[in-house]
Amino acid sequence: MEILKYIGYGLLIIGGIFLFLGALGIYRMPDLYNRLQAGTKASTIGAMSVILGVGFIQPDWLIKTLIIVVFIAVANPLSSHAIGRAAYKAGLKPIMKTKMDAYEKTQNIQETKEVKL
Amino acid sequence: MRKVFVIILLILVGYFLTNTFSLITFGENRIGNTSEEKNVAAYYLNNTKEKTSVANVVTAIVVNYRGFDTLGEVTVLFLATTGLGSILFRRKEDEDQIERISKPSSSLVQTGSRILFPLIALLGIYVFIHGHLTPGGGFQGGAIIATGFLLMLISYKNFKAGHTMLIWVESLAGITFVTIGLWGLLTSGSFLENTLPGGELNNLISGGIIPIIYIAVGFKVAAELTGVLDILLNIKPKK
Numbered sequence: 256m257e258i259l260k261y262i263g264y265g266l267l268i269i270g271g272i273f274l275f276l277g278a279l280g281i282y283r284m285p286d287l288y289n290r291l292q293a294g295t296k297a298s299t300i301g302a303m304s305v306i307l308g309v310g311f312i313q314p315d316w317l318i319k320t321l322i323i324v325v326f327i328a329v330a331n332p333l334s335s336h337a338i339g340r341a342a343y344k345a346g347l348k349p350i351m352k353t354k355m356d357a358y359e360k361t362q363n364i365q366e367t368k369e370v371k372l
Numbered sequence: 373m374r375k376v377f378v379i380i381l382l383i384l385v386g387y388f389l390t391n392t393f394s395l396i397t398f399g400e401n402r403i404g405n406t407s408e409e410k411n412v413a414a415y416y417l418n419n420t421k422e423k424t425s426v427a428n429v430v431t432a433i434v435v436n437y438r439g440f441d442t443l444g445e446v447t448v449l450f451l452a453t454t455g456l457g458s459i460l461f462r463r464k465e466d467e468d469q470i471e472r473i474s475k476p477s478s479s480l481v482q483t484g485s486r487i488l489f490p491l492i493a494l495l496g497i498y499v500f501i502h503g504h505l506t507p508g509g510g511f512q513g514g515a516i517i518a519t520g521f522l523l524m525l526i527s528y529k530n531f532k533a534g535h536t537m538l539i540w541v542e543s544l545a546g547i548t549f550v551t552i553g554l555w556g557l558l559t560s561g562s563f564l565e566n567t568l569p570g571g572e573l574n575n576l577i578s579g580g581i582i583p584i585i586y587i588a589v590g591f592k593v594a595a596e597l598t599g600v601l602d603i604l605l606n607i608k609p610k611k
Binding site for chain 1: 480481484
């Protein structure tokens with residue numbers, strides 16, 4: 256059982272590093288889409304590994320922590336997707352050096368499809 | 373001029389706040405001596421376990437010692453919902469003109485919310501069923517369930533919270549609360565008296581009427597908040 260504990264401590268350290276990098280990304284990135292990217296990816300893996308690490312250190316809680324990890328894996332990317340889409344629909348243009356907007360094309364295709372239906 | 377005024381106001385507020393809080397010494401025991409009989413907090417802490425066999429003292433105070441007050445709180449929420457509904461409710465003949473405020477959401481959000489909704493509802497039900505054992509209770513659990521319904525309402529444009537069902541759930545929950553109170557009045561002489569056997573401490577079925585009342589409150593709050601959200605999200609489009 257000692258090994259499980261050390262795995263747990265390792266996961267805690269990894270999660271802490273990812274959470275710190277996510278916070279740094281939110282501070283450093285230029286616009287909403289980049290910030291969302293940094294915040295979501297880093298905080299998803301960070302929170303997941305911190306919670307799983309707690310589960311390994313305290314094996315009684317392992318099943319509960321696994322359920323929480325699954326919940327975060329579903330809910331976190333979904334919410335960031337919704338925020339990004341809402342920002343795009345509200346008319347926020349991404350700041351980019353190379354002008355490319357792949358979402359606009361898919362948007363047009365979707366709209367034509369909806370008209371056909 | 374305005375900035376100077378704001379700064380003076382802030383200094384005044386800060387001065388009075390620090391003045392007030394400096395009277396309370398940090399880390400002081402403000403409950404007092406718990407072995408004293410006259411101390412109200414000490415009475416609750418010492419007697420809740422034996423008298424009501426409920427592990428969560430806060431729940432025992434809210435639902436049992438101050439049960440009538442909780443009935444009043446539920447009534448306040450009911451009145452707020454009624455007022456909102458009477459202002460914003462649309463009649464049946466206008467129903468085909470009603471449109472949801474929110475724009476159609478993406479298929480990702482729709483699929484995800486279909487997965488998440490049962491989990492959120494389960495968490496809410498867990499919170500109000502275990503109200504007498506763990507932190508949380510009827511109001512919190514009901515609010516969690518209402519957030520689940522909010523997720524469904526904003527992700528599916530044609531998702532309808534059935535109003536007849538909501539009305540039935542809410543009325544039945546309210547009737548349960550009042551009936552338990554009246555039963556206590558009939559059998560032992562005071563409203564909301566805990567007449568059922570207490571059971572064992574820390575068991576799910578323990579505490580007499582407390583879990584039943586909290587489940588009723590949970591259903592009532594969930595139905596009311598869902599009704600409020602449904603009314604607020606429906607508008608009539610401009611002609």
